[in-house]
Amino acid sequence: MNNKITIAIDGYSSSGKSTMAKRLAAEIGYRYIDSGAMYRAVTLFAMQHNMISQSGTPDKDKIIAALPDIKINFQIQDGTQSTILNGVNVEKEIRQMAVSNNVSPVAAIPEVRHCLVAMQQAFGKEKGIVMDGRDIGTTVFPNAELKIFVKASAETRAQRRFKELIEKGSRASYAEVLANVVHRDHLDETREESPLRQAEDAILLDNSNMSLEEQNAWMLERYKEACSK
Numbered sequence: 683m684n685n686k687i688t689i690a691i692d693g694y695s696s697s698g699k700s701t702m703a704k705r706l707a708a709e710i711g712y713r714y715i716d717s718g719a720m721y722r723a724v725t726l727f728a729m730q731h732n733m734i735s736q737s738g739t740p741d742k743d744k745i746i747a748a749l750p751d752i753k754i755n756f757q758i759q760d761g762t763q764s765t766i767l768n769g770v771n772v773e774k775e776i777r778q779m780a781v782s783n784n785v786s787p788v789a790a791i792p793e794v795r796h797c798l799v800a801m802q803q804a805f806g807k808e809k810g811i812v813m814d815g816r817d818i819g820t821t822v823f824p825n826a827e828l829k830i831f832v833k834a835s836a837e838t839r840a841q842r843r844f845k846e847l848i849e850k851g852s853r854a855s856y857a858e859v860l861a862n863v864v865h866r867d868h869l870d871e872t873r874e875e876s877p878l879r880q881a882e883d884a885i886l887l888d889n890s891n892m893s894l895e896e897q898n899a900w901m902l903e904r905y906k907e908a909c910s911k
Contacts, residue, residue: 686712686810687908690819693832694878695866696839698889698897699814702832704763705894706901707812715756715805717815717822719765720798721789722776723754727767734784746793754801779847779854782862786869789816795875817876819884828908829884830901836863838890 689706693699700716707714724745728734733744755766764773775781788794795817802822806813813822819829840860847854870878880886885904889897 685909686808687827688806688809688823688825689812689828689830689905689908690823690826690881690884691812691814691830691832692816692819692878692880692884693814693830693887694834694839694863695870696843696863697832697834698839698842698894699830699832701894702889702897702901703812703814705898706905709898709902710812710905711810713805713811714763715802715811715813716763716765717798717802717813717818718785719756719773719776720754720801721794722781722785723765723767723772724749724752724794724798725781725785725788726772726776727752728788729780729784734788738784738787740784740788740791742791742793745788745791749793749797752797754798774850777847777850778852779858779862782866786866786873790869790873790875792875795821799876816870816878819881820879821876824881827911828904829881830887830904831880831884832887832889834888834890836860836867839863 691699691703704714728740728745733741753768756763757766759771764771765776799822802813805811806823819826837860840856840863843863844854844856844859887900
């Protein structure tokens with residue numbers, strides 16, 4: 683399997699797509715890019731610079747004007763991949779509920795999406811990449827050799843997210859996490875710019891009742907099938 687391909691994994695928030703994408707990339711020696719972390723980084727930047735009101739409304743003009751000053755990259759630190767915002771490791775900060783509650787409105791700004799899509803396409807120029815997000819197979823890499831769309835019930839996804847937050851020491855309630863998941867689903871599906879949807883040629887994976895091992899094995903088989911075509 684010497685010919686490297688592009689693997690696009692889309693799906694709902696907290697569906698486990700990032701975990702699977704990371705595992706697959708490590709297994710096959712590809713670079714992994716978490717596109718959602720990029721939108722979270724822009725959101726964190728906006729929050730740090732008072733570009734989001736207390737009611738959660740982003741100041742679009744200020745955010746758009748700041749885009750040239752926002753530099754995002756990924757680095758392996760202490761054995762795990764971290765998101766780097768303007769030279770600072772913000773991996774922990776971007777996973778907090780405050781960012782989760784604000785990311786969808788920021789991600790819906792067309793200019794933000796255009797800017798980050800360009801960054802993502804640059805990351806994948808040489809192929810050999812696994813990228814996950816909301817519009818990777820539909821907008822970022824419409825010609826990807828392997829597209830997967832991941833779904834699970836809102837309750838299952840909220841439970842996974844809640845467990846992850848608690849393990850990281852974050853204070854959150856299950857009800858708050860579930861409400862956030864449902865709200866983000868609605869925003870992602872209904873935004874005008876690159877709404878969340880399954881690409882026509884994407885393979886659907888409902889992982890509601892699958893273990894991590896089963897998901898990883900499934901993903902690896904799809905990769906092998908795509909490389910054999």
